[in-house]
Amino acid sequence: MDTATTFDYIIAGGGLAGLTLAWQISKSPLLRDKRVLLIDRDAKNTNDRTWSFWLRSDTPWLKELPLHHSWSRAEIPLRQQTLEIELDPYRYYTIEGLRFYTFIAEELAKSKQITRLQADILTVLPHAQRVVTNKGDFQFKHYCFKGYFEAQALQGLAQQQGPFMWQHFLGWKFG
Numbered sequence: 001m002d003t004a005t006t007f008d009y010i011i012a013g014g015g016l017a018g019l020t021l022a023w024q025i026s027k028s029p030l031l032r033d034k035r036v037l038l039i040d041r042d043a044k045n046t047n048d049r050t051w052s053f054w055l056r057s058d059t060p061w062l063k064e065l066p067l068h069h070s071w072s073r074a075e076i077p078l079r080q081q082t083l084e085i086e087l088d089p090y091r092y093y094t095i096e097g098l099r100f101y102t103f104i105a106e107e108l109a110k111s112k113q114i115t116r117l118q119a120d121i122l123t124v125l126p127h128a129q130r131v132v133t134n135k136g137d138f139q140f141k142h143y144c145f146k147g148y149f150e151a152q153a154l155q156g157l158a159q160q161q162g163p164f165m166w167q168h169f170l171g172w173k174f175g
């Protein structure tokens with residue numbers, strides 16, 4: 001077995017989910033001896049999105065993240081008055097994509113167990129425990145996490161009978 005192309009785990013797709021998984025593996029004492037290959041086609045060096053989300057403010061790993069902003073109170077303007085709500089124990093947070101990507105890149109660079117590869121994933125072959133990319137094939141001993149969505153999986157779905165939902169996002173910009 002070629003150790004240069006064989007890893008314990010492969011993370012195929014290093015977006016929000018893949019990067020978070022790689023970061024958590026790099027922090028886990030139990031997984032310290034596991035070698036991980038993280039593959040993404042993108043350099044993750046642009047601010048391509050901003051995430052906004054609800055979370056309990058006592059979530060342990062939250063303070064480690066380079067959060068952009070958080071809100072502990074909400075104001076809802078009604079016809080005659082404004083309703084003010086304390087959100088505790090939750091808060092509403094935002095984090096910019098680029099700050100997240102940069103933070104995780106710096107964290108992963110400290111860990112010798114994670115190898116990053118910028119490549120196009122052509123296919124994941126679970127039974128052969130292989131990931132095929134435009135920069136070569138890679139084997140995984142234990143597990144491959146697929147952190148991207150193949151658009152061709154949707155082909156023909158819209159024509160099928162039964163419930164079908166396209167998801168859309170609608171947002172409001174706060175002051």
Ligand SMILES: Cc1cc2nc3c(=O)[nH]c(=O)nc-3n(C[C@H](O)[C@H](O)[C@H](O)COP(=O)(O)OP(=O)(O)OC[C@H]3O[C@@H](n4cnc5c(N)ncnc54)[C@H](O)[C@@H]3O)c2cc1C
Binds near residue numbers: 014017039120122
């Ligand atoms: C502008 C914008 C704003 C958003 N805001 C929010 C928000 O506020 N809150 C929220 O919950 N969600 C938001 N979303 C949805 C957001 O996409 C998801 O929350 C989150 O990014 C999904 O994470 P993921 O890891 O599943 O996918 P992604 O973060 O999209 O990661 C997938 C990764 O796979 C890589 N990839 C794909 N195909 C291949 C391939 N063949 N080979 C190699 N690499 C590949 C991509 O380059 C990418 O890095 C937003 C999305 C956009 C576009």
